Amino acid sequence: MKVEQISIFIENKSGRLAEVTQALGDAGVNIRALSLADTSDFGILRLIVDKTDQALTALKGRGFTVSKTEVVAVEVPDRPAGLASILGILDGGQVNVEYMYAFVERCGGNAVIIFRFDDAEAAIRVLLQQGVHVLEGERVYSM
Numbered sequence: 827m828k829v830e831q832i833s834i835f836i837e838n839k840s841g842r843l844a845e846v847t848q849a850l851g852d853a854g855v856n857i858r859a860l861s862l863a864d865t866s867d868f869g870i871l872r873l874i875v876d877k878t879d880q881a882l883t884a885l886k887g888r889g890f891t892v893s894k895t896e897v898v899a900v901e902v903p904d905r906p907a908g909l910a911s912i913l914g915i916l917d918g919g920q921v922n923v924e925y926m927y928a929f930v931e932r933c934g935g936n937a938v939i940i941f942r943f944d945d946a947e948a949a950i951r952v953l954l955q956q957g958v959h960v961l962e963g964e965r966v967y968s969m
Contacts, residue, residue, distance in 0.1 A: 827950050828896040829940065829963045830878045834871045835891040838864050846871060846890065853877075853884035858969060859940055861927035872927070874899075874940060876967045898946055899929065899961040900953060901936040909939065912958060919952030921945060929966070938966070 836842040843862075850857065859874040875881045878894065885892045902908050916923060922944040929938035938961065943949040953960050 827898065827960045827962060828946060829874060829899045829961070829966050831895050831897045831940070831942075832873050832875065832878060832881055832885070833893050833895060834873070834885060836869050836871055838867055838869050842869075843871070845888065846885065849884045849888045849890070850875065850881055853880050855881045855884065858967065859927065859929045861925070861940075874929070874966060878967075895942070896946060898941045898943060898949060898953075899963075899966045900939050900941055901934075901959040901961065902939045904935055904937045908937070912939070912953075915952060915956045915958060916943075916949060919948065921949045921952055929969070938969075 834846055836846060847857070854877070856876045857873055858876060861872040863870050863872075873881070874897075882892055882894060900912060902912050913923070924942040924944055926939055926941045929940055936959070941949065950960055
């Protein structure tokens with residue numbers, strides 16, 4: 827029930843994002859979700875893509891520093907306090923959220939949020955016990 831995410835460390839200068847996206851496009855890789863965090867010198871671009879291994883190969887081949895991590899995709903009710911309800915469940919299970927970002931697609935009437943937890947297994951267990959739908963990786967990659 828985990829999703830593979832790639833993280834690319836990029837210099838914070840003009841054209842670097844274009845280089846990443848061009849490398850992925852040239853490799854036939856489609857971006858499904860992304861998050862960009864930056865400082866004055868560098869950024870971390872986090873991506874969910876449809877072909878993780880091809881993305882890693884393409885980016886490393888172009889000299890980018892890339893890593894793969896596991897995250898969790900969760901359906902969140904698309905209504906006021908929908909996210910608060912999920913975060914309350916996690917808090918009740920003493921699960922820490924390291925970071926999160928929204929997914930570009932909806933799943934039925936729900937939004938999809940990508941979470942990075944300090945303990946993904948515990949988070950999945952707590953969410954499932956409370957009836958929250960956690961998406962399989964293959965479902966996320968094909969959205």
